[in-house]
Amino acid sequence: MQLIDKNVIAKKRSGRLTLNNAMKWIFFLCTMVGLIVLVTLIVDTLMDAVGYLNMDFLTNFSSSRVESAGFYGAIIGSLWLMFVTVPVAIFLSVATALYLEEYAPKNKVTDFIKINISNLAGVPSVVFGLLGLAIFVRAMAMGNSVLAAGLTLALMILPVIVVSSQEAIRSVPSTVREASIGMGATKWQTVSRIILPAAIPGIITGIILAISRAIGETAPLVVIGVPTTLLVTPDGFLDSFQAMPMQIYAWIKMPQEEFQYLAAAGIIVLLAILILMNSVAIFIRNKFSRRY
Amino acid sequence: MVNIMEANTITKNAGTAVLEDRAHTGTQESAERKPVFKTNNFNLWYGDNHALQDINLRFNQNEVSAIIGPSGCGKSTFVKALNRMVELVPIVRTEGEILYRDQDIFNRKMTVEELRTKVGMVFQKPNPFPKSIYDNVAYGPRVHGIRKKKILDEVVEKSLRDAAIWDEVKDRLNENAYGLSGGQQQRICIARALATEPDVILMDEPTSALDPISTTKVEDLMHELKKNYSIIVVTHNMQQAARVSDTTAFFYQGYVVEHDDTKVIFENPRDQRTEDYVSGRFG
Secondary structure, eight states, rough: OOOOOHHHHHHHHHHHHHHHHHHHHHHHHHHHHHHHHHHHHHHHHOOOHHTTOOOHHHOOOSSSSSGGGOHHHHHHHHHHHHHHHHHHHHHHHHHHHIIIIIOOOHHHHHHEEEHHHHHHHSOOOOHHHHIIIIIIIIIIIOOHHHHHHHHHHHHHHHHHHHHHHHHHHHTSSSHHHHHHHTTTTHHHIIIIIIIHHHHHHHHHHHHHHHHHHHHOHHHHHHTOOOOOOOOOOOSSTTTTTOOOHHHHHHHHSSSHHHHHHHHHHHHHHHHHHHHHHHHHHHHHHHHHHHHO | OOOOOOOOOOOOHHHHHHHOOOTTTTTOTTTOEEEEEEEEEEEEEEEEEEEEEEEOOOOEETTTEEEEESSTTSSSHHHHHHHHHGGGGGGGGEEEEEEETTTTTTTTTTTTHHHHHHHHESSOOOOOOSBBBBOOOOOOOHHHOOHHHHHHHHHHHHHHHHHTTTTHHHHGSSSSSGOHHHHHHHHHHHHHHHHTSEEEEEEESSTTOHHHHHHHHHHHHHHTTTTTTEEEEEOHHHHHHHOOEEEEEEETTTTEEEEEEEEHHHOSSSSSHHHHHHHOOOO
16 A cells, blocks of 8 residues: 655655755855845944054054044053953853752742843843942942943843853753762762863853953943043052943044044954954863863 | 661561562572672652662672663662662652661761762763763772872773773773773773772663673673672663673562572562563563
8 A cells, every 4th residue: 555645755856955945045145144244344444444543543542632542541441341350250150050050959949040040131231330330339339440340241241151151061961960970079079070171162152252242332331430531541450441342432422533433443453352352262162172 | 767777687578569588598698698788678759659669679799780670660760779879860759778888878977979989880871071081080089089190090001901991992091082982982981980999880771872792791891890899780681681690680660579599580580570571571
């Protein structure tokens, strides 16, 4: 008895193959949309920036005169900022993710916390700015310092790293966990020697996304009141500072056309520094990935 | 939790469905058959599911003890209870005693880490760490605080030799263990378990994911290892139980139907269900 009609199969075949081919092109076009927009933006910015990207721009402080205005204070300020944000955010989020995945009892409270951490990632950044203003700047009297802004940004990117770290930790096979525990290793030994090394590539992916967001974030800094006309770099974490996105924002607001070009130059520098920081992260990630 | 009962208590016939543990009253009974594990009316629940019921068993030193039974009879659960791995499942509840060398493993005096150091485990699927062969085998000693390179080198070599895989891997100790075949990975896992110098090795269907040749190697290995270790092996392969073990316990629906010398179980079982199972009529 023949249950399957071979003619039907033959008739449907060309349709299946056409769809197969079409899907490939749809996906390709979607990729191109993002790519073209990105390339246009960068090329446009580069064209604006090209005459202004020079050593003076990198070494001068900000100024109301276009000829002498530079990005130095903002670059150094942003690096100070990242110096606070990145370690604090990584430490807090990886520890949180480890607790939630490895230690916390599996119950409704834990589930509730997990869901709300994901929701936290969607809170507008300006809200984190207000939080930072209320707690760090005012209540803890840190003023508009590197520390206050750094901690604010750390809180802002916390959920992103927590969620991606949770994913990475969860993807470590439980058989490997059991092998370690079954040999009399403690939980911490299992976590530090087996789970974390295996989860690091995934965790770093989250860190890269988070840093990219933190370094370009403007709204929380506006709320905290980061100055744009400072002529010194900070000497410590409680000093006031400038930041790249704030400086770019300030220049864009200026009426003279030349400042728009300075802003473009600032954007290019910001992107360059971001790429530099991310390549360090990618280097570390690849180092750990190769172990599989 | 029940306190330690008198050390020498050997519980008799606990329920009607449970036959007396006869494995140690037979003709081979002698002073050298020292017990490593004894269970007294051990019960275990997964939530409401009564998975193990009144288990009274005894496993001897320097023997291979097989646990057989159809799927879902509780044999894996039981062997995981012996090193308390079963507690990783949060809904598990236990009652009764498991004595390891006359010490209650649920007593607070013995930490799980200590128990699992003495009672090693080999799992169903090979589960090496994503590390080099050397680091896999050295993992146990390192976890227990051994740092000296010279000692670690010796432990790694001895363990790999004992697991009959030294010759295959001695030139590539720094390569990732994931690059090995399934059978080799499983022997790496056995070497890894041996490296902590355990007293008892639990094996939970150690050959079910392996090809016949690797299976034979692991079985030969068990035979060798029992000179220095005590082995408790769960298997759903009856030929394997018959080939490698000294005593066999037949589990059925959470009960121990019969526990006796392997020869008796396979040739002259007392219970009809045992006979049906070992002759392949069900399961």
